[in-house]
Amino acid sequence: xxxxxxxxxxxxxxxxxxxxxxxxxxxxxxxxxxxxxxxxxxxxxxxxxxxxxxxxxxxxxxxxxxxxxxxxxxxxxxxxxxxxxxxxxxxxxxxxxxxxxxxxxxxxxxxxxxxxxxxxxxxxxxxxxxxxxxxxxxxxxxxxxxxxxxxxxxxxxxxxxxxxxxxxxxxxxxxxxxxxxxxxxxxxxxxxxxxxxxxxxxxxxxxxxxxxxxxxx
Numbered sequence: 001x002x003x004x005x006x007x008x009x010x011x012x013x014x015x016x017x018x019x020x021x022x023x024x025x026x027x028x029x030x031x032x033x034x035x036x037x038x039x040x041x042x043x044x045x046x047x048x049x050x051x052x053x054x055x056x057x058x059x060x061x062x063x064x065x066x067x068x069x070x071x072x073x074x075x076x077x078x079x080x081x082x083x084x085x086x087x088x089x090x091x092x093x094x095x096x097x098x099x100x101x102x103x104x105x106x107x108x109x110x111x112x113x114x115x116x117x118x119x120x121x122x123x124x125x126x127x128x129x130x131x132x133x134x135x136x137x138x139x140x141x142x143x144x145x146x147x148x149x150x151x152x153x154x155x156x157x158x159x160x161x162x163x164x165x166x167x168x169x170x171x172x173x174x175x176x177x178x179x180x181x182x183x184x185x186x187x188x189x190x191x192x193x194x195x196x197x198x199x200x201x202x203x204x205x206x207x208x209x210x211x212x213x214x215x216x217x
Contacts, residue, residue, distance in 0.1 A: 016042045017215055019142075020049065022056070022074035022084035027175045032085075035204040039211060052077055056084075058102070063088045063139035064153040066102055071141040071149070083142035089178075091124065091164065092133040098124075104178075114177035118168050122181045126166035131183075135161045140207070142214050150214040156206030161185060169193070 021032055021043050029045045036043065046052065056073030060066040063086040070084035088101040105112050107120060125132050139153035163183040171180045172192040179191040211217075 016040045017217065018042045018044060018081070020044045020046075020074060020078055020080060020082040022046065022070050022082050025175050027173055028085075032207075035207050036211060039208065039215075039217060041211065041215075041217075046074075049078060058086070060086075060102060062153070063102055063137060064141070064151060067139045067141040067153075068151065071143050075143040081142070081144045083140060085138060085140045087136045087138045087159075089134055089136050091128075093128050094124065094132070112177075114171065114174065117177040118171065118180055121164055121178060122166045122168055125164040125181065130166045131163050133161055133185075134164045134182075135159060140210060142211075144214070150210070152210050154206070157210065158206075162191070 017040060019041060021029055023029055023032075024046050026045070026047075029043065033043050052074075054073075056070040058066045058069060060069055066086035067084045070086065071082055074082045074084065086102060087104070089104045090099055090101065100107075105117055112120060136159035137153070137155075138158050139151070140157065141149065141151045143149045162185055164178070165181050165183050168180040169190050169192055171177060173179065176191075182191040183189065184191065184194060
């Protein structure tokens with residue numbers, strides 16, 4: 001059963017749980033909304049709320065540390081249940097000091113544009129023979145109130161393994177610059193060619209289980 005922190009959100013019995021998803025990426029918001037469609041959860045995006053002038057820090061060394069920083073920031077601003085996620089990408093065959101980890105978009109002290117990011121990782125794939133195996137390792141932090149939070153960083157919420165390749169196709173969706181160089185291991189198709197889009201939270205059952213346990217629904 002949900003505790004007192006959740007009762008304020010649930011209101012009357014049968015009401016939908018409202019949660020802020022602390023992300024400014026519309027693509028990631030859509031993915032999470034799809035993953036949680038079987039639950040009685042209404043997700044609010046940052047676009048549904050008053051504009052936040054500052055940005056949360058993301059100085060953690062792991063996806064969980066960054067997810068925690070973002071959730072704490074947005075909870076301090078809005079004072080209602082909020083969760084944030086973060087991911088790190090890891091590439092097979094790449095030296096440890098070169099692993100992107102949580103700094104997938106930040107390289108050499110600067111934030112890459114979509115086009116720059118596609119080119120950079122296509123270059124890595126080229127160095128590794130034209131194709132290399134990669135995966136996302138994901139973390140989530142949910143803050144319900146001042147006293148209760150739930151966190152998880154594990155393989156059951158991580159993405160499937162995929163190939164990064166050195167020959168990009170046209171980008172289909174803004175904010176996902178690796179899709180044009182990401183190839184499905186099973187069928188050899190680019191992510192941009194697959195029906196729907198591939199989620200970095202591909203194992204959605206783990207995400208659903210996390211929220212069921214945290215919210216008691």
